[in-house]
Amino acid sequence: MDWKLELVIVPVSDVDRAKKFYTEQLGFAEDVDHRVGDSFRVVQLTPPGSACSISIGIGLTAAAPGSYQGTHLVVNDIEAAHAELVGRGVEVSEPFHFGPQGKQPGVSPGRGDFETFLSFEDPDGNGWTVQEVGRTSS
Numbered sequence: 001m002d003w004k005l006e007l008v009i010v011p012v013s014d015v016d017r018a019k020k021f022y023t024e025q026l027g028f029a030e031d032v033d034h035r036v037g038d039s040f041r042v043v044q045l046t047p048p049g050s051a052c053s054i055s056i057g058i059g060l061t062a063a064a065p066g067s068y069q070g071t072h073l074v075v076n077d078i079e080a081a082h083a084e085l086v087g088r089g090v091e092v093s094e095p096f097h098f099g100p101q102g103k104q105p106g107v108s109p110g111r112g113d114f115e116t117f118l119s120f121e122d123p124d125g126n127g128w129t130v131q132e133v134g135r136t137s138s
Helices: 015-025 078-087
Strands: 007-009 030-037 040-046 055-058 069-075 096-099 103-106 116-121 127-132
Touching: 015 040, 015 055, 055 069, 069 078, 078 116, 078 127
Parallel strands: 007 055, 069 127
Antiparallel strands: 030 040, 040 055, 096 103, 096 116, 116 127
8 A cells, every 4th residue: 555645734824925925936836726715724835846845834733834944845956956946035044064064054966865855944944854865966
């Protein structure tokens, strides 16, 4: 049996502000924006190339806005991802590397998969991690 993760609910305080951040700054596709009165709204957003989406909204979760930390996005080129996020106006960390000596600033040229990261937060402080996996050689 396959168990596929398809949706993660991200708690936010201002749905329109968060929607703008995720679509305009991160480039997520808007799949759904549905509301029922003032007490329920669901906005489903999908990162480019992802089979898993996020939902933000009203009446979806009791979790506090900004309480989610470490949700991962995976890319095959951390430098390109960093440049794209900076170009879109996202406040993003410089890439960092995990290796035998622990967390190190910068990107090691001889790095292996799963070792290089960057991070950013949405407007509520939900923390995201971008991890490099499957780097293609240039």
